Amino acid sequence: MKKLLFAFIILSVNYGFSQSNNSIFDRKHEIKVGAVKLLAGPIFEGTYEYIQSKDFTFGSSLLVNFNTENRYFEDFSVTPFARFYFQESKEFGARGFFVEGFAKYSTGHDITYDDIEGPKYSAASIGLSVGKKWINNSGFVFEPLIGVGRVLGNSEFAPDVSIRWDLFIGYRF
Numbered sequence: 001m002k003k004l005l006f007a008f009i010i011l012s013v014n015y016g017f018s019q020s021n022n023s024i025f026d027r028k029h030e031i032k033v034g035a036v037k038l039l040a041g042p043i044f045e046g047t048y049e050y051i052q053s054k055d056f057t058f059g060s061s062l063l064v065n066f067n068t069e070n071r072y073f074e075d076f077s078v079t080p081f082a083r084f085y086f087q088e089s090k091e092f093g094a095r096g097f098f099v100e101g102f103a104k105y106s107t108g109h110d111i112t113y114d115d116i117e118g119p120k121y122s123a124a125s126i127g128l129s130v131g132k133k134w135i136n137n138s139g140f141v142f143e144p145l146i147g148v149g150r151v152l153g154n155s156e157f158a159p160d161v162s163i164r165w166d167l168f169i170g171y172r173f
Helices: 002-020 035-040
Strands: 029-034 043-051 056-065 074-086 096-111 117-135 140-152 161-172
Touching: 029 035, 029 140, 035 043, 035 161, 043 161, 096 140, 096 161, 117 161
Parallel strands: none
Antiparallel strands: 029 043, 029 161, 043 056, 056 074, 074 096, 096 117, 117 140, 140 161
């Protein structure tokens, strides 16, 4: 019985260490927060990204404006996206320069020139973004992103373009 217990402990410890030695680039999930909007807003934009392969990821962002009286035109948005990474070295996945295609559904309000909240709108848009992602050995991620999309439909109060931007900070797990 002691030998069986000893073998079980050795195998458990070995399995535990083998799981903890996985490379950061073998991990498949990332969560990020838009830092600039959160500090200036308070506008929360959280992002989840799934790493499908070294060159392709997909995910979604959720934006919530906690102060709808500020000058930011979006109050709420959901943005699914797909990204293609272009890096010279293929040994590390889902990092470096990327191009993103996105679709966005947003609600908000029109901004008037005298700072009065205008009529509400809801609109869908599609667009492209570019950015670059850095990741350290601990799993922390830094990512600047900027993109522009075209608003679909003919909403009278929705903006003509949809803008996607921020400096994202997050963690890969």
